[in-house]
Amino acid sequence: MVSARKFVLRYIVVISCLVASATAGVQFSSLPRTLAVTVTIISSAPMAPNVAMAGRDQLVVSWWVNESSSPAVSEYKNVEVKLCFAPVSQVDRRWRKSNNDLKKDKTCQFDMSEQLPYSSNIKNNTITWTVQRDVPKGTYFVRAYAFNASGSEVAYGQSTNKNKTSDLFMVEPISGRHASLDIASVVCAAFSVVSLFAFFLVEKWSAQKAAGQKK
């Protein structure tokens, strides 16, 4: 007989897995690239080309529907623009890792707009965003997602090529205080590993206890 505790633990695992798969997001690879996106840095005191200073400089993003990519515009309800880490700033940082499941994807962590209503009458859309102070030093690009009426991503566009190697830009902090944010992320990642380990210890412990009770 399996102990009641072990039985319960097992079902918690099974149920969590079912919940996880039921809430899986849209696959990025399934999205057509029908939006075109450009980004320009507006700097009051340019440091170097393609460098924006966090907390001071602005990014002007233009996006439009690329008519020659056969876009299914009738589905497009909203569009959201995000700032995303380029591969070079994701290396060895699990907390920025790309995932084809958009619910788990950590490439684009900074919202540059809310979900803005899409209008087919506007042929070219522009948003201006001041690079927030909490954006860490790194290499970035901009991506836009089109959402349908039920809030699922249905198309995208980005300011770089498919491999995310061209037209990238850098964000530099004005002060050096951004290291603390990276440290916080490392601590969070370590904490999740520790809690997983604790979970297995509890299960092992209750299995041992159950075996002990049988004797």
Ligand SMILES: *[C@@H]1O[C@H](CO)[C@@H](O)[C@H](O)[C@H]1NC(C)=O
């Ligand atoms: C528009 O879409 C076509 C076909 O997919 C593609 O070849 C072209 O590069 C795109 N243009 C822009 C500006 O993204």
Ligand SMILES: *[C@@H]1O[C@H](CO)[C@@H](O)[C@H](O)[C@H]1NC(C)=O
């Ligand atoms: C939209 O505006 C941007 C920035 O001015 C420009 O580079 C781009 O070519 C425009 N797109 C279209 C389709 O006119």
Ligand SMILES: *[C@@H]1O[C@H](CO)[C@@H](O)[C@H](O)[C@H]1NC(C)=O
């Ligand atoms: C939105 O897209 C999702 C995923 O493709 C689909 O399941 C859903 O039915 C769509 N909703 C509408 C209103 O089209």
Ligand SMILES: *[C@@H]1O[C@H](CO)[C@@H](O)[C@H](O)[C@H]1NC(C)=O
């Ligand atoms: C994109 O990346 C793939 C796989 O890493 C590579 O085979 C391909 O040559 C790259 N394409 C470009 C245009 O860099």
